[in-house]
Amino acid sequence: MERRMVATVRDCPARLVPDGTRITIPSGTFVTITQSLGGNYTVTVNGNMARIDGTDAEALGLQAEELVFEAVSGSSIQEEHVWQALKTIYDPEIPVNLVDLGLIYKVSIDQDAKLVTVDMTLTAPGCGMGPVLVSDVKYRVAKVPNVSEVAVELVFDPPWHRDMMSEEAQLETGMFF
Structure with a gap:
């Protein structure tokens, strides 16, 4: 993906690079997508680099990655x-x-x-x-x-x-x- 600027369409959870600190990018904030690998996005926002999970891609106006798990009965972790x-x-x-x-x-x-x-x-x-x-x-x-x-x-x-x-x-x- 080439570098492109988009505005977030909703508040978006992200993690600062490289320390992983959680942040929320407010709706309507302009970010520059600098990389998309494995369904995740690296963006620059307010002079910082952040990582947005692909499951939150719709906040960038993109198709969200969906994690779909086979149905389980009961409450155990598979x-x-x-x-x-x-x-x-x-x-x-x-x-x-x-x-x-x-x-x-x-x-x-x-x-x-x-x-x-x-x-x-x-x-x-x-x-x-x-x-x-x-x-x-x-x-x-x-x-x-x-x-x-x-x-x-x-x-x-x-x-x-x-x-x-x-x-x-x-x-x-x-x-x-």
């Missing part, structure tokens, strides 16, 4: 729904989702507390987009039916390396050897 949500989160610089990049190490579900804990890593411990990725995981996994709380644990053992990527992701990024 692990496959959590993985489905995680596969919709893309690295902001690479058009590959976090699961296929090998960044998600483990998902744990506490059915009583309605809590999902995700153990994940980053491609490098000093990754500047780490807080935004953590925020993306919390935001998307919270949309899974019956989830009340999401915790993300950043772990760096074992350290990430390209062999953790799926073959498809290695081909997509040109890292297949």
Whole structure:
């Protein structure tokens, strides 16, 4: 997508880049869309860079990404729904989702507390987009039916390396050897 300016058509939740602080962009605010990868949008607003989740794209006058989950009976959290949500989160610089990049190490579900804990890593411990990725995981996994709380644990053992990527992701990024 080329850079373009749009006005928000409703109040829009966003997260500042790179620290992930939640903000609300008021309706009628002009923003410049600078990037759209994986259904998420990076915009500049009032001199700041922010990330808008694709599920809120209609606030930009665009088609919203819908997370659709198979119907469940009862109030339990389905692990496959959590993985489905995680596969919709893309690295902001690479058009590959976090699961296929090998960044998600483990998902744990506490059915009583309605809590999902995700153990994940980053491609490098000093990754500047780490807080935004953590925020993306919390935001998307919270949309899974019956989830009340999401915790993300950043772990760096074992350290990430390209062999953790799926073959498809290695081909997509040109890292297949």
